Amino acid sequence: MTFTTRFAPSPTGPLHLGHAYSALLAFDLARAQGGRFLLRIEDIDKGRARTEWEAQIFDDLRWLGLDWPEPVMRQSERLDQYRAALEPLWQQGLLFACSCSRRDVRAAASAPQEGGDPVTGPDGIVYPGTCRDRDVRTGSSALPAGCALRLNMARAVARAAPLTFVEEGGETSRTDTVDPESAVRGIGDVVLARPDMGTSYHLSVVLDDAAQGVTHVVRGADLFEATGIHVILQRLLGLQTPIYHHHRLIRDDTGKRLAKRDDARALAKYRAEGASPNDIRRMVGLPPGQ
Ligand code: GLU
Numbered sequence: 294m295t296f297t298t299r300f301a302p303s304p305t306g307p308l309h310l311g312h313a314y315s316a317l318l319a320f321d322l323a324r325a326q327g328g329r330f331l332l333r334i335e336d337i338d339k340g341r342a343r344t345e346w347e348a349q350i351f352d353d354l355r356w357l358g359l360d361w362p363e364p365v366m367r368q369s370e371r372l373d374q375y376r377a378a379l380e381p382l383w384q385q386g387l388l389f390a391c392s393c394s395r396r397d398v399r400a401a402a403s404a405p406q407e408g409g410d411p412v413t414g415p416d417g418i419v420y421p422g423t424c425r426d427r428d429v430r431t432g433s434s435a436l437p438a439g440c441a442l443r444l445n446m447a448r449a450v451a452r453a454a455p456l457t458f459v460e461e462g463g464e465t466s467r468t469d470t471v472d473p474e475s476a477v478r479g480i481g482d483v484v485l486a487r488p489d490m491g492t493s494y495h496l497s498v499v500l501d502d503a504a505q506g507v508t509h510v511v512r513g514a515d516l517f518e519a520t521g522i523h524v525i526l527q528r529l530l531g532l533q534t535p536i537y538h539h540h541r542l543i544r545d546d547t548g549k550r551l552a553k554r555d556d557a558r559a560l561a562k563y564r565a566e567g568a569s570p571n572d573i574r575r576m577v578g579l580p581p582g583q
Contacts, residue, residue, distance in 0.1 A: 295328055297331060298323045298511050299332065299502070299505060300319050300354070301332075302335065308560045330360075333501060337369060358582045371500075374504070379486055389427075391440065393441075402420075414481055416480070424443070425482060441484050445482055446476055450525060453525045457470050462538055500532075509536050510536070510537050512539060560573065
């Protein structure tokens with residue numbers, strides 16, 4: 294398989310230095326291996342994705358000196374594929390419909406019988422299970438639409454094996470294992486289809502990386518915990534697990550991780566102030582581009 298990396302931004306705000314680092318690292322790695330670098334637009338969140346941000350992302354990345362094959366994959370055009378992937382999971386009784394709001398989840402998870410503070414995982418409060426046993430349609434009827442679908446994590450880890458993935462960074466490489474027990478307790482029944490979009494970040498990213506033949510996923514260490522979910526989904530969906538490279542996070546002067554709303558760190562601002570692409574490379578600790 295061709296060595297393939299990707300950068301997969303969500304067009305919900307300006308790219309900042311952290312994104313530049315991720316994109317440049319993925320691009321440099323692919324180039325060093327004579328491989329491919331792909332761009333994917335993760336625009337399933339219709340309420341937050343904006344075409345103006347997308348245009349700015351393309352412009353910033355080209356300015357940084359990156360190029361990629363066109364047309365790019367756009368998640369909003371793949372909703373049918375996401376739904377098709379949910380079908381076998383539903384038939385196998387691995388999903389359940391959930392009508393809980395965020396507030397319901399918080400209230401149920403904080404209830405005294407749950408024993409103290411709610412456990413928080415990569416998607417926030419671990420689902421306390423309210424709808425898990427309530428939905429008896431599982432498997433025997435058609436895949437429900439227009440409601441949230443959650444993965445029954447206990448059933449999922451009982452079927453998904455082996456739960457290993459390779460984490461590579463610089464010169465080192467190690468095999469990590471997702472612990473089934475911790476997945477049930479610390480991640481829980483994650484949402485695979487949101488009612489408003491029919492999919493979720495986790496489902497889409499796993500299907501897209503596989504569809505695009507991505508061999509090396511280069512992304513920030515903040516997504517490391519989510520990788521456990523992705524490996525479980527890859528096993529359930531019969532997909533190959535790429536090699537992961539979770540890179541260090543670029544932080545601001547106070548040590549805080551940069552966020553989309555940190556406009557002060559937006560690439561556009563550095564560009565407007567006259568920085569060159571190699572200045573950006575230097576700021577994030579990468580060698581000059583060729
Ligand atoms: N779309 C995600 C983001 O902008 C990145 C997903 C990934 O790299 O897996 O944070």
